[in-house]
Amino acid sequence: MEHLYHPATHAIHGGNQDDSTGAVISPINLSTTFQRANDGTFLEGRDIYTRASNPNRRQVETKLAHLEKGKDAIAFASGQAATFSIFHSLGQGKHILIPNDIYYNTRLLLTEVYAHWNVRFSVCDMTDIEEVEAAIQPDTALIWIETPSNPQLKVTDIQAITSLVQGTNILVACDNTWATPYCINPFDLGAHLVMHSTTKFLGGHSDILGGVVITSEKTPENIASKIRQFQIIGGGVPSPFDCWLLNRSLSTFYARMPIHCGNALRLAHFFEQHPNVEKVNYPGLPSHESFRISQRQMQDKFGGMLSILVKGDAETALAVASHLHIVKHATSLGGVESLIEHRQSVEGIHSVSPPNLLRISVGIENCDDLIHDFEQSFDTVYQKNT
Numbered sequence: 001m002e003h004l005y006h007p008a009t010h011a012i013h014g015g016n017q018d019d020s021t022g023a024v025i026s027p028i029n030l031s032t033t034f035q036r037a038n039d040g041t042f043l044e045g046r047d048i049y050t051r052a053s054n055p056n057r058r059q060v061e062t063k064l065a066h067l068e069k070g071k072d073a074i075a076f077a078s079g080q081a082a083t084f085s086i087f088h089s090l091g092q093g094k095h096i097l098i099p100n101d102i103y104y105n106t107r108l109l110l111t112e113v114y115a116h117w118n119v120r121f122s123v124c125d126m127t128d129i130e131e132v133e134a135a136i137q138p139d140t141a142l143i144w145i146e147t148p149s150n151p152q153l154k155v156t157d158i159q160a161i162t163s164l165v166q167g168t169n170i171l172v173a174c175d176n177t178w179a180t181p182y183c184i185n186p187f188d189l190g191a192h193l194v195m196h197s198t199t200k201f202l203g204g205h206s207d208i209l210g211g212v213v214i215t216s217e218k219t220p221e222n223i224a225s226k227i228r229q230f231q232i233i234g235g236g237v238p239s240p241f242d243c244w245l246l247n248r249s250l251s252t253f254y255a256r257m258p259i260h261c262g263n264a265l266r267l268a269h270f271f272e273q274h275p276n277v278e279k280v281n282y283p284g285l286p287s288h289e290s291f292r293i294s295q296r297q298m299q300d301k302f303g304g305m306l307s308i309l310v311k312g313d314a315e316t317a318l319a320v321a322s323h324l325h326i327v328k329h330a331t332s333l334g335g336v337e338s339l340i341e342h343r344q345s346v347e348g349i350h351s352v353s354p355p356n357l358l359r360i361s362v363g364i365e366n367c368d369d370l371i372h373d374f375e376q377s378f379d380t381v382y383q384k385n386t
């Protein structure tokens with residue numbers, strides 16, 4: 001019955017019930033434990049202990065599953081914990097394929113944490129389907145997709161990858177943090193698992209850390225149950241307050257996203273014409289190498305993230321970032337406020353990001369003000385240099 005509603009309706013109504021009081025907005029259940037019946041058993045539908053389950057967590061998980069048109073959602077204390085649970089569910093001796101442009105800490109998980117765990121990985125250009133096919137090994141268990149990618153906005157054709165692994169045991173997981181379910185529903189394209197850092201667009205206000213793994217009918221049962229085990233027994237769970245805040249944030253998700261996307265598209269066109277910008281990475285620009293795939297895959301909603309290569313070196317890029325007044329020079333993304341970051345200096349010596357690259361998380365401010373902010377920063381920085 002519930003499945004008949006649009007995800008935008010679920011985003012508002014999908015998890016606010018409090019049948020015991022009739023409250024329209026559910027209270028925050030801080031209790032870590034819940035009363036048993038006289039015979040020591042639990043009443044039907046009651047929680048036992050908050051690590052295992054909690055009303056606020058169940059509510060937000062229900063909503064998140066709806067937004068991705070999934071079967072179940074398993075919430076974690078961070079996006080990294082969610083990614084960790086997927087990698088860990090594969091078991092030892094497996095091989096994972098990751099894209100060459102990827103959220104830096106996902107790669108660190110494989111290079112640092114899994115270095116001594118007999119889990120191997122290789123890196124390939126996922127915009128090139130033949131390269132992906134060639135990189136598959138006999139023990140490949142997972143292809144990890146991140147599209148558009150961080151920070152170069154490379155686009156992977158999800159359907160092409162899921163078709164490639166059809167009839168094999170290889171799972172396809174999408175880190176859908178950047179695209180969000182507003183732009184892409186990976187399950188419609190054949191993916192087996194969806195992961196989000198809910199810290200970003202889903203949380204939307206830069207005030208909660210969280211992650212989630214969403215499963216579907218196509219997720220193997222043993223994988224789904226292991227991920228749930230890692231949550232409950234592993235214990236990397238979000239607090240009831242964070243779940244409540246995320247639930248509240250999701251109510252406005254479908255109202256925020258069109259503004260993020262609209263502002264990002266306008267800014268991308270502005271940067272493309274600007275003499276101080278060498279290159280703009282945004283999948284909604286016809287000049288993007290994968291524009292056609294993006295049009296189909298993102299249904300003309302290209303997201304709120306972009307990156308630019310400014311003319312000059314790392315120092316010039318850092319100067320542009322620090323002369324902005326509205327756009328804050330800070331890590332992270334997906335909040336209502338615009339943020340800018342110089343990825344190379346954040347990622348450190350092993351960074352593969354170009355030195356003149358600035359990543360921009362476009363907020364929902366008035367777009368004329370954002371454009372004006374960049375104009376004045378470019379004017380200040382480039383006048384000084386000439």
Ligand SMILES: *Cc1c(COP(=O)(O)O)cnc(C)c1O
Pocket residue numbers: 078079080081103105106146150175177178197198199200209210211333
């Ligand atoms: C932020 C981010 C993560 C990690 O999420 P945390 O909540 O910071 O742990 C993973 N993938 C992408 C694409 C991200 O932007």
